[in-house]
Amino acid sequence: MVRFVSHIPGDYMEFKALARTPIFKALSTTGKRIFLPQGIFYWAGMAKKKASINGTIGTAMGNEIKDLLEDGTTGRGTFFIKSMKDHLGTGLKAGNVASYAPIAGLPDLRSTWRDWILEKTGLAGGGMEDAITLPVVTNGLTNGIFFIGKLFADPGDHVLTSSKHWGNYDTILHLNLGATVSTFNTFKGKEFDVEDLGKQVRILLKKQGKLLLLLNFPNNPSGYVPDTTTMKQIASEVDQACKELEKPLIVICDDAYEGYIYDETADTLGLFPYLVERCKDNPHLIPVKLDGASKELLFYGGRVGFMTFAVSPASKGVLEEIKKELDNKLSGMVRSTISNASRVSQELVLQLLSNKVKSFKERGDVINVLKERWTVFMEQCKQIEATSKGIYFDPFQGGFFAFLNLPSSFPAKEIATKLIDDHALGVIPIEKPDIGVNGIRIAYCSMLKSEISSAIDAISKTLQ
Numbered sequence: 001m002v003r004f005v006s007h008i009p010g011d012y013m014e015f016k017a018l019a020r021t022p023i024f025k026a027l028s029t030t031g032k033r034i035f036l037p038q039g040i041f042y043w044a045g046m047a048k049k050k051a052s053i054n055g056t057i058g059t060a061m062g063n064e065i066k067d068l069l070e071d072g073t074t075g076r077g078t079f080f081i082k083s084m085k086d087h088l089g090t091g092l093k094a095g096n097v098a099s100y101a102p103i104a105g106l107p108d109l110r111s112t113w114r115d116w117i118l119e120k121t122g123l124a125g126g127g128m129e130d131a132i133t134l135p136v137v138t139n140g141l142t143n144g145i146f147f148i149g150k151l152f153a154d155p156g157d158h159v160l161t162s163s164k165h166w167g168n169y170d171t172i173l174h175l176n177l178g179a180t181v182s183t184f185n186t187f188k189g190k191e192f193d194v195e196d197l198g199k200q201v202r203i204l205l206k207k208q209g210k211l212l213l214l215l216n217f218p219n220n221p222s223g224y225v226p227d228t229t230t231m232k233q234i235a236s237e238v239d240q241a242c243k244e245l246e247k248p249l250i251v252i253c254d255d256a257y258e259g260y261i262y263d264e265t266a267d268t269l270g271l272f273p274y275l276v277e278r279c280k281d282n283p284h285l286i287p288v289k290l291d292g293a294s295k296e297l298l299f300y301g302g303r304v305g306f307m308t309f310a311v312s313p314a315s316k317g318v319l320e321e322i323k324k325e326l327d328n329k330l331s332g333m334v335r336s337t338i339s340n341a342s343r344v345s346q347e348l349v350l351q352l353l354s355n356k357v358k359s360f361k362e363r364g365d366v367i368n369v370l371k372e373r374w375t376v377f378m379e380q381c382k383q384i385e386a387t388s389k390g391i392y393f394d395p396f397q398g399g400f401f402a403f404l405n406l407p408s409s410f411p412a413k414e415i416a417t418k419l420i421d422d423h424a425l426g427v428i429p430i431e432k433p434d435i436g437v438n439g440i441r442i443a444y445c446s447m448l449k450s451e452i453s454s455a456i457d458a459i460s461k462t463l464q
């Protein structure tokens with residue numbers, strides 16, 4: 001029997017359905033232990049149903065201050081600072097945003113975002129909709145990476161990602177969680193190195209009982225987005241690897257930059273749907289999608305992210321039960337760390353999504369500006385490249401950045417220092433000789449089109 005008891009006697013949770021799946025096998029010690037204790041929620045729920053005087057809710061509320069009741073409210077409302085109303089537009093009600101959000105997020109937002117995932121990944125109508133969980137809201141994607149890392153990686157476990165990756169992966173997974181961040185070679189020439197990915201997955205799955213793999217397209221720092229053939233190869237390779245070894249492989253799709261694709265040859269659906277297709281008959285393949293409003297809705301400070309699993313219908317257990325139990329574990333992670341994500345931000349994201357056509361049309365104006373910069377950057381960056389000398393850009397089809405690889409004779413930090421001191425150009429150096437990465441990340445997302453030629457010129461002069 002898989003039973004986890006909280007500090008409250010009699011408050012426990014059984015994970016009968018989840019325990020029969022590879023997802024359970026893949027959980028870390030924390031992941032196995034965590035659940036959402038019912039204590040306070042049980043009593044609050046009982047009071048809502050049966051009590052005429054409710055003394056269970058830990059927020060200041062009442063009906064004594066009439067100004068604080070929304071129009072037409074006859075009962076009681078959450079108290080808030082009255083002038084908050086002056087700072088909100090007509091779409092947001094102070095009484096709503098002042099309240100706590102439910103632990104896993106606003107129910108309407110969760111279901112609307114799920115519909116959005118099905119639409120943008122092409123999964124809608126494809127027969128795998130039932131496999132997709134209701135997204136759980138996180139405090140931005142960073143928080144989602146931390147939660148999934150904590151759920152599946154114990155200190156000392158290897159986690160795998162591409163050699164070109166967002167530096168915060170190391171901070172979250174290694175410095176915070178104590179896992180070892182292993183990498184596969186990202187590119188072989190101008191192609192994604194699917195072969196090395198498969199090789200490293202197999203090596204690590206032989207070493208340990210499960211593996212957490214973190215993939216990110218459009219990629220930070222390179223801006224790389226695979227074409228559809230490569231997406232399918234990646235999905236096939238990881239599927240084969242965990243099938244062969246019969247061990248769980250959790251594949252996190254970090255889709256932070258979803259939607260920012262400028263090159264027509266790049267795939268627009270993301271890796272997640274290809275993994276979902278593959279997990280249909282392979283319960284060892286566990287796709288997790290992390291996405292959110294930060295970049296996708298240009299709402300960086302809103303801190304709204306989502307964690308969504310695909311549960312293989314081939315898992316031995318009732319699908320809905322597995323999803324419910326997984327939701328309980330994710331809710332336990334949220335409750336024990338941030339308690340719940342910002343309500344005002346969730347309400348705003350919900351408003352933006354409820355007006356999706358308008359919102360995405362308005363975002364389209366920003367994408368068009370970035371695409372213009374990308375076009376100019378693509379054209380002008382050729383003058384810096386000297387591939388035979390090891391000076392070349394990784395392929396970049398989308399996202400916010402381009403990455404210029406440099407030979408070891410040009411240590412990236414030295415070049416970045418010269419660029420800022422001599423040319424007042426700021427870039428991010430990434431220098432990791434142990435995994436063969438040395439170069440500078442150039443964020444053309446934050447440069448004007450008219451500034452690109454000066455930036456390229458500065459880099460060219462510095463490398464002469």
Ligand SMILES: Cc1ncc(COP(=O)(O)O)c(C=O)c1O
Nearest residue numbers: 140141142166216220254256294
């Ligand atoms: C690849 C990648 N993933 C995740 C994030 C974090 O997103 P958020 O701001 O939603 O935490 C970033 C932000 O820079 C990123 O580059």
